[in-house]
Amino acid sequence: MLAALLLAVGAALTTAAPAQATITDGLILRYKMDETSGTVLHDSSGQNHDGTVNGTADWGADQGLGFNGSNTYVKVPDNIMAGLNSITVDFDVWIDKTMGKPYFLYGFGNTGNGSGNGYLFSTGNQFRTAVTQGDFHGEQQTRPGTSYQLARGMWKHVTYTQSGTTGILYENGVEKARNTNVTITPGSIGGGTTTADYIGRSLYSSDLYFHGRMRDFRVYNRSLGSSEVQAIATGTEEQWAQLQAMASYNGALSAFDDPTVGPVIIFPSDYTGDIDNLQTPPDWTDEFGNAPASWPTPTTAKSQLFTLQQISDLEDAVTAQVQPDGDSTYRLNVYYDGPTDQVVAQTNAPSSVTDPLNTQYAGQLVIQSDAAPSGQCAQHETAVANAVATPAAPVNGSADSLTDLQWQQVQALADYNCALTAFDDPTVGPVIIFPSDRTGDIDHLQQPPGWTSDTGQVPTDWPVPTTAKSPQFTLAQIQDIQTDAVDQISAASSDTTNYTVAVHYDGPSDRVVVETDAPASVTDPLVAAHPDQVVITAAPTPALTDN
Structure with missing residues (x-):
């Protein structure tokens, strides 16, 4: 439809290129992602850390590398964080509007039995960066809040810096979150050995591949200062802030970024102004108070249908x-x-x-x-394990590739059919638990089409797990308890005492487990409010501060 709009007005296509800042001190990897063919991402840092593109590569020159959401990812050389006490990860990202969850934008670390085993990662859903020596239970997170998400369908600039005990997360050069209790250094993960260093792929086999585009991906061996972060990001930030300002000032219907042609502004069908020579808003400054030296020249068109x-x-x-x-x-x-x-x-x-x-x-x-037809979970129901459940894993581990493949399949079945959780029972084997209000046929689960394992294996057959509904919980009820737990324990925290809290649904016991270091005086009211539904356990990690 966009192509038809542009053709209708004979608009000239104008591609917006990312800003190319020249901050190089401490740079250990930089993928401009501006190649036009091949499977190699060339490292322009001078450190010879070329990356390998796996799956389908959608090369877009100035518009970066496209990830198709099914098999595209970049393998970064092993041990990329070895010896690092500080780090900065910085890149442009365009998240497709159809991107499901959970997913990693990048993950540097290790994986085993289909789960992360020590890693540093960032995601746009519940926008955050986290570092852990184990799996998600031990994550030390830097995030703006549980409901904040990175906007989709437009270029964003993401930066994470960590030095000492402080992690800072930036969006478009602006600080969004700070955690001053980060105790895990990047170089300590895996003792410096990391063999699952990916861009566009999670370290959890049940998670989704990234769908969207990236460009100018950088890793530094130091924590960039805020002015340096702003200097790298401002080109992108200023461009899109200016685009929105121009759209508003000229009475447009919509302004957005097209991954192929760049910035676009759409006007009403009855617009009488000159869409090829837009007026710039006088006295406009960006969020840093800077007046632009120049303005973008977007592709412009009129709606074919609407005033x-x-x-x-x-x-x-x-x-x-x-x-x-x-x-x-x-x-x-x-x-x-x-x-x-x-x-x-x-x-x-x-x-x-x-x-x-x-x-x-x-x-x-x-x-x-946004309902949930069988075999295709609604966005708010997909991959519940990331938020409220523990991932599937065999009781005795997965010592061989066949067992590992089968357990990846169990988790894939659970995710695709909107289950609460999947786990291994020592007596009956794999079990998948569904919400109590599930209306679909849980005895004949749909297999996710086109699914492959995290190593690209195509299964010849699928396991047949035991299935059941939770006697107590709908997904909404679990999420309500999760909210109550976070609110209760957060309210009891203070400037000097910050209690940590992690909540997950445990399938074998059909209970919601709250991991926290808060005392009984804080958690007893939560247990009383949800009798026979909540179990309190000790937190496995030091107290965190999510600012």
Whole structure:
């Protein structure tokens, strides 16, 4: 649809290139990702740390390397963090709007039995960076908060710095989070030996591959200062802040970044101004107070379907149909999508409610279901293990490749069929537990199409696990307890005492386990509020501060 829009107005394509700052002190790896062919990411740091692209490589020159979400990833040379007491990881990223969760943007460390075993990683979902000597239970996290996510469908600049006991996470050069109780140095992971150093791939076999684009990926052996982080990121940040400002000032419908052509601004169909010579807002400055020396020249086009009033009328009609008189029985998120030139309505309303809208607004409206059809979990239900459950693992480990493959398959079945958790029972073998309100057929699970193991194996057959529903919990009930636990323990923390808390669902006991170093006086009210549902255990890691 975007191509048709651009063709309709004869717009000239203008590609926005990333800023190329020249901060090189301490640089141990830099992949500009501007190659146009091949399987090698050339390291321009001078340290000869070339990377290898696995899977399908979508080369885009200035627009970086495209990751398809199914098999594309970069293998960074082993032991990339050896000897490092400090580190900076810095890169541009464009996350596809269809990206599921959980996923790693990058992960440097080790993996075993399908799980991470000491690593440093960042993700855009629950935007954060974490370091651990073991699995996710021991993560020391630097994050803005549990609900903050890195925006999709546009270029973002991500930086993580760590030195001493302080980790800082930046977005577009602006500090978003700081943790002053980080006790694990990058070089101590694996005793300096790391053989699962990836970009675009998780160290957990059940996680998703990254879907989107990256460019200018850097690793430093020191913690960059805030002014250096800003200097590298500002080119990207200024460009998109200016794009939004131009769109708003000129009365546009939408501004976004297309991974192929760069910045795009879409105007109403009845726009009478000159879209090829946009006005720049006078006296505009960026968030650092800087006035731009120049402004971007985006690709511009008019909507083929909509005036601003027509969009407003359509959004009102959708709301009246799905949520009449403010009725919130069904969820609804409705918005204009510039890349497709359509209005999108995301809702869990049934087709009996939405079909009249589809008929009346054919070609103008797209209904996206956020319900959970069998075999395709809704975004808020996918890969529950990352948030509230422990991953599948055989009781006696996976000493051979066949056993390891089978347990990767069990976790894949659990994720694809929207289970709460998967685990190994010493008597009956693999078990998958579903929410108590699950309505699908749990005796005939759907196999994820096109699935391969983390080493690329294609299974000839699939295991048949024992399946059951939780006697007590829906996913929402587990998440409510998780929220209650975090709120209760966080409220008891103070400037001098910061209690740590980690919450997960334990399938074998059908209980929610709260790991914390908070005293009984803090946790007893939580147990009383959820009788026979919550178990309190000692926290395995030192207290953390998530600022």
